[in-house]
Amino acid sequence: MKQAPNALYKSLRWLVLASATLAASAYADDYTDVSQLMHANKYSEAMTRVDSYLATKPADPQMRFFKGVIQRNLGKPADAITTFTQLTQDYPELPEPYNNLAVLYAGQGQYDKARTALEMAIRTNPSYATAQENLGDVYARLASQAYNKALQLDGTNTAVPPKLALIGEVFKPNLGNSHTAVMPAVKPAVATAAPAPIVKPVASTAKPSASAPVVAVAAPVAAQPASPVAATAKPASSAEPKSVPLDAQANKAVEEAVLAWANAWSTQNMSAYLKAYSPDFKPAGNQSRAAWEKERHDRIVGKKNIRVTLTGLKIRVQGDQAVASFRQAYKADSLSASSQKTLDLKKSANQWLITREAIGR
Numbered sequence: 001m002k003q004a005p006n007a008l009y010k011s012l013r014w015l016v017l018a019s020a021t022l023a024a025s026a027y028a029d030d031y032t033d034v035s036q037l038m039h040a041n042k043y044s045e046a047m048t049r050v051d052s053y054l055a056t057k058p059a060d061p062q063m064r065f066f067k068g069v070i071q072r073n074l075g076k077p078a079d080a081i082t083t084f085t086q087l088t089q090d091y092p093e094l095p096e097p098y099n100n101l102a103v104l105y106a107g108q109g110q111y112d113k114a115r116t117a118l119e120m121a122i123r124t125n126p127s128y129a130t131a132q133e134n135l136g137d138v139y140a141r142l143a144s145q146a147y148n149k150a151l152q153l154d155g156t157n158t159a160v161p162p163k164l165a166l167i168g169e170v171f172k173p174n175l176g177n178s179h180t181a182v183m184p185a186v187k188p189a190v191a192t193a194a195p196a197p198i199v200k201p202v203a204s205t206a207k208p209s210a211s212a213p214v215v216a217v218a219a220p221v222a223a224q225p226a227s228p229v230a231a232t233a234k235p236a237s238s239a240e241p242k243s244v245p246l247d248a249q250a251n252k253a254v255e256e257a258v259l260a261w262a263n264a265w266s267t268q269n270m271s272a273y274l275k276a277y278s279p280d281f282k283p284a285g286n287q288s289r290a291a292w293e294k295e296r297h298d299r300i301v302g303k304k305n306i307r308v309t310l311t312g313l314k315i316r317v318q319g320d321q322a323v324a325s326f327r328q329a330y331k332a333d334s335l336s337a338s339s340q341k342t343l344d345l346k347k348s349a350n351q352w353l354i355t356r357e358a359i360g361r
């Protein structure tokens with residue numbers, strides 16, 4: 001039972017744009033204009049704008065990302081592969097180009113290359129759900145190829161056909177999609193919001209300040225409001241300190257733990273940064289704790305300047321478990337990116353420690 005490559009290709013999630021939302025005013029109009037042209041399927045006009053922009057700012061990663069998307073939609077997958085490959089080489093810390101590169105490889109039936117690209121995306125960002133899903137689809141296709149080979153070698157093996165049928169069912173809903181659609185069955189990272197840049201170029205070439213980075217955070221929204229005071233309760237005397245409800249205390253403690261984690265990251269204090277994670281924390285992608293710590297050290301230490309800003313912090317506490325969600329803006333040297341992030345925390349002794357982190361939820 002053979003499965004057409006297009007069945008898998010159509011199931012993979014192609015990123016029209018990534019989920020970052022930072023855009024300097026100096027660049028916003030250019031990004032917006034190109035985005036609108038792309039949404040209107042005016043890809044030739046969009047490419048003209050992109051080429052004009054890159055003529056003066058050839059290193060801009062956002063416009064180069066746009067270029068790869070446009071090339072793919074103009075039916076130039078080889079050019080798009082070249083564009084995304086160069087992006088991965090120049091900006092290896094960005095997972096989105098790896099993801100789109102994998103989708104292009106899958107469209108050509110090069111599933112081993114697609115797998116490698118997705119594994120790089122996940123290594124760059126272990127919490128990258130889109131790449132994780134796509135990798136599962138690629139593994140399914142590779143399994144299908146292996147099962148078909150097994151049947152060729154032994155046509156009497158009755159255990160293989162049911163497995164092939166199961167894989168076929170996984171991709172069956174995608175088989176009816178039009179082969180001529182511009183982006184068939186491809187789910188963008190942001191389904192409703194207008195496109196936004198994956199990264200923002202640094203507008204100024206001024207030397208970063210040597211002062212310690214500031215970690216900003218919006219006022220947290222407590223998901224568990226304090227219980228109302230009973231009507232018969234004795235009013236507090238102006239001379240007496242008011243007691244703080246336990247749930248408010250817990251929310252405050254979690255907030256402080258999250259801010260300390262972000263500050264340790266910004267100041268490149270690896271000792272404090274790693275201590276923010278629970279011994280129970282398991283890196284995504286079956287990566288060992290030791291390998292994860294080394295990778296984080298290599299990515300954080302040595303940057304000229306790092307600034308991690310948290311906004312819209314929301315905290316939910318239930319017993320000794322807590323969830324903190326927020327918008328994270330990250331700036332390091334010439335790279336800026338933003339994403340929604342969630343931390344799961346657990347209280348250990350008097351500390352709230354991170355047990356899991358995820359992007360996009």
